[in-house]
Amino acid sequence: MARRVMIKGNEAIAMGAIEAGCRYYFGYPITPQTDIPEYLSAAMPKVGGVFLQAESEVAAINMLLGAAATGVRAMTSSSSPGISLKQEGISYLAGSQIPGVIVNMSRSGPGLGGIHPSQGDYFQSTRGGGHGDYRTLVLAPSTAQENYDLTMLAFDLADKYRNPVMVLGDALIGQIKEPVELKTYRKKLKEKPWALTGAKGRHGHILKSLFLADGELTDHNWMLAKKYKSMEKEVRFETYRAEDAQLLLVAFGSVGRILRTSVDILRDKGKAVGLLRPITLFPFPNKAVRQAADKAKALMVMEMSTGQMVEDVRLAAECACPVDFYGRPPGSIPTPDELAKEAMKIWRKRGLK
Amino acid sequence: MYFDTIIAGFGGQGVLLMGNVLAYAAMQAGKQVTYMPVYGVEMRGGTANCTVVVSDRPVGSPIIHEPVTAVVMNRPSAEKFGPMVKKKGQVFVNASLVKQGQFETRAKRVSWVPTLELANEVGNSRLANMVMLGAVVQGSGVLTVQQLAEALTGALDPRYHKMIPANVQALEAGASFVSEQKAA
Amino acid sequence: MSAKPKMKKVFDRPKSLKDVPYHYCPGCHHGVIHRLVAEQIDNFGLKENTLAAASVGCSVLMYDYFDVDVVESPHGRAPAVPTGLKRAKPDSFVFTYQGDGDLAAIGTAEIVHAANRGENITVVFVNNAVFGMTGGQMAPTTLLGQVTTTSPYGRSAVTDGLPIRVSEMLSTLEGTAYAARVAVDNIKNLKKAKAALKRAFTYQTKGWGFSFVEFLSSCPTNWKMSAEEANARVGKEMADYFPLGVYKDVRAN
Structure with a gap:
């Protein structure tokens, strides 16, 4: 055992x-x-x-x-x-x-x-x-x-x-x-x-x-x-409730796991939000991001920085859909509720229903 | 099933150990669990807290801002975490150090546990943390005292294993206190 | 004519050296020092059991000459790299070959701590009082008054400090088991250098600890001297400030 x-x-x-x-x-x-x-x-x-x-x-x-x-x-x-x-x-x-x-x-x-x-x-x-x-x-x-x-x-x-x-x-x-x-x-x-x-x-x-x-x-x-x-x-990534997501969140590491909870919060409110979490950062899951960009109405990258991986996501998405960003510089760890609120801002900005 | 708690107090009150025992017992009960210690530099005397999340599903965030449960072992912790607890949540207060009216909370249920007095009855004031932990599981129903007792061997450093019987007594004392209050 | 006179071979290339010409400048002592090291590898029967760390400087190309396993180290890190080599392969003979810029400037921390840990390795330190490969800049061992491309008015004690005597410094460390300073400017010194290397090899093969041999060396090109002048400078100016001799030999009896 x-x-x-x-x-x-x-x-x-x-x-x-x-x-x-x-x-x-x-x-x-x-x-x-x-x-x-x-x-x-x-x-x-x-x-x-x-x-x-x-x-x-x-x-x-x-x-x-x-x-x-x-x-x-x-x-x-x-x-x-x-x-x-x-x-x-x-x-x-x-x-x-x-x-x-x-x-x-x-x-x-x-x-x-x-x-x-x-x-x-x-x-x-x-x-x-x-x-x-x-x-x-x-x-x-x-x-x-x-x-x-x-x-x-x-x-x-x-x-x-x-x-x-x-x-x-x-x-x-x-x-x-x-x-x-x-x-x-x-x-x-x-x-x-x-x-x-x-x-x-x-x-x-x-x-x-x-x-x-x-x-x-x-x-x-x-x-x-x-x-x-x-x-x-060797590309590895994980998706969570991403199948029918209109807004797909992209995050790695600790933010990637915190967002699982945010996705649950948003799904409970009836919002079709999902998550893509790259596990290999190099090689980056370019194909997965590109496919997601074709399927979802918008992508949103969240990082505990002022924006780094978002550049790779934008390159990978090849403008197939808008890519928004929320960054949190170091000092405090973002909570699932805070991230859910940020996602909702984009949900509204992109006119998702 | 989902449960989370912030356990807070002075460094040296054993709040991190409470979290460890709770998390270890949850693991042994086959649950998904995370334990996150506060990110502080003080070893003793400062404030310490940890967050424990127990769930049937993989735990997303190990950090909670609106906890279901708060366990406050001293007044500063009560003042800080009491107001954060959800309305439907529960606060466990160390009645030996915190008095009525000293903190605010939206939580409907507040349990006042005289941890020092109960620990002294068991014979060791340092077991106040285990008294409180017994009260928490009894009051919240997240696990049983028996499950906590079984976790002590794994969660405690071997050099404290001779203290396990006293720890179990303390857990039971806390649990009985809550049961009796409910019954009353 | 009678039969060919019987010839006895009295001088040959050590097996640990490849049969290729050196790239080193005429009059540079690296070639002689390479040969002395290779002779000891042969003498101790270590050619198939040697792991070496090359350093950054003229001698980075030692792997073009030594026919043993060699890994290249970043500048100054040569004593850290063989620490890893030796810990992973404790039965191998492990040595570094470093210049003064590498060992006494950028790699000061690594050499001090490798010695202090008593790593059972051998360090061959070639001190020519100048950065050779980069074109003759001031080194930590550059002598007072010596003109280099970065000390055009001569090294000044006020602005540059005094030259570091590495053998003496390392000898103060408990971890250093053997330390000697030698030169190859004449036959007498060359023989002493051979003996010092042999002693250093003995230390490592017997597991006696960290051994260090500093060679005073010439650099005619960057000293702007003829080979003969440079060779003479080693025995005079260099040896005056950096006295030759055995500084530590903890097993001496």
């Missing part, structure tokens, strides 16, 4: 990582993700793994780079300001095609900002984040269960594409406590012929992102671009 446990969202991330075979964690304390290193500092030694509190976020991501270069599953976690520091290393991981899982339990900014939940790291996560023309796969959980499941998936995707994968939650998703059904990870890990294991009976392997010969870097970037394109098949 499946085991259900009541755990914090952050703990679910840590437990998912261990279940997926991650035995190397490098991190640095920052609120609101510190439960992850705290949990792993106790858990890793028990499973023969390595927990290392690095001298900085910068060092932590590069320790991950070194460990992952040998072919093992490795993870680091942080929150927004710390993720900014890791971006150099993430760019090198992408350029050198070294897999790794980076968790961002994001908080508010810019600068030191605060520890409130925020979705202001959407651009940073989905546009690569560091220097150069690259992408990371981005998974956006909205429940503790998803934290657990998507962390396991993150390791699979990282290995499959030899690419960094970002798990993007926020303070709410990290601090919430919910029942989580624990699973047994059964996938057999594939060999990594590219890894650094010692040049036994072969020439040395080189993992690098520097390409100086004529045309080499162009080819490398085209190869990466093709890889990012091929990730489209």
Whole structure:
């Protein structure tokens, strides 16, 4: 029988990582993700793994780079300001095609900002984040269960594409406590012929992102671009009461789950409102949004920011229907009633019945 | 079935533990549940609160602005959360620290629970939180005292397991108090 | 003519080095230092069990010369990367090869903490008192008065501070087990350098902890000197400020 446990969202991330075979964690304390290193500092030694509190976020991501270069599953976690520091290393991981899982339990900014939940790291996560023309796969959980499941998936995707994968939650998703059904990870890990294991009976392997010969870097970037394109098949999203929705709300992560309640409130009032929640932010569910734009009378994006994902939704909708927006900068978490009221404003503005 | 509550009080009164035990019991009862602690920095002395939502369906928002139930363990919490409770909702007030007329609420039902006095009868004033939790489940019907008692092993840190019998007594004392009031 | 005289091979390319010409400038000491490191990899039989971290600077291209597994590190992060390598593969021999810009400027935090943790790795530090790859800018190890492209009036103690003596600094850390400063400007020093590297390799292979070998090196191009002048400067000006010797050897008996 499946085991259900009541755990914090952050703990679910840590437990998912261990279940997926991650035995190397490098991190640095920052609120609101510190439960992850705290949990792993106790858990890793028990499973023969390595927990290392690095001298900085910068060092932590590069320790991950070194460990992952040998072919093992490795993870680091942080929150927004710390993720900014890791971006150099993430760019090198992408350029050198070294897999790794980076968790961002994001908080508010810019600068030191605060520890409130925020979705202001959407651009940073989905546009690569560091220097150069690259992408990371981005998974956006909205429940503790998803934290657990998507962390396991993150390791699979990282290995499959030899690419960094970002798990993007926020303070709410990290601090919430919910029942989580624990699973047994059964996938057999594939060999990594590219890894650094010692040049036994072969020439040395080189993992690098520097390409100086004529045309080499162009080819490398085209190869990466093709890889990012091929990730489209990993698109994941969830819909809720969307079938006959005239107004379709689009939101990810914590706002995505709060809106379930808003949709129920509006449905109780007889309004045909539904929800589309992207789970992969890169690759973005462009097709799903486009189809929704054909079906619904209007789309409305809601974010805990002043508007980031809305740009992707507008691009994906290709003007097939109007796309409205409600944003909440960090400071307070929007309630279902407040969001329902905002949706009603658009309902009226667009003359829906 | 749907139930939500904001549990609030001073840090150190054990309000987060109340939420944890309630959430754990709800999970064991096969319900969907979320527990959301307040986002504060104080470990002791400041105000603390948490929100617990229990439902048959997946829980959307873990944050509630108009709760069905509020559990207020001190006066500042009563003043803050009392007015937010729904008209058809219920407020559980720690009568040992909050007096009549000290806060406003639209809620039709207000239960005054002398948690300290009842906890002292059990033999430990620190069990006031469990007294209140017993009163809450009895008064709201969200779960049974038995279900809470069974959740203690999982919800409490093993080093407090020797306190479980006293905790159960406190839960029962709170529940009996509410039953007797209803009967009266 | 009689049969060919019997020739004994007295000098050969270490197996850990690829048979390719170096891109390094004439008179640069990287080539000699590469060779010394490769010799020890061969001597200790580690060619098939070595993981190296390349750093940013002229020596980033070390993977074009060393025939071992190499991962490239972001600038200055080389001691963090092999921390990951070593933790994941504790039975491998792990070394970094870093210049002074990389190690003593942008990577100061990483080298100090890797040493302080006592990571069982070996760091080869090449100090030529200048940023080489970017074209001769001031480094943390640039000598007082030395003219570079970013210290056109000579390094000033008032505005730039004094050059950092890394071997001495790291020796103050409990985690550093072995630290030595060597040079390859003459045969006598070269032999000492060999011995220091051998000692560093011994430390790691025996699991004795963090080992560090600093090489004073020349950079004729950016010093605007001939190879001979640059070589002479290493033994004089450089060694005056950065004294050669073993700074720490906790297992010395």
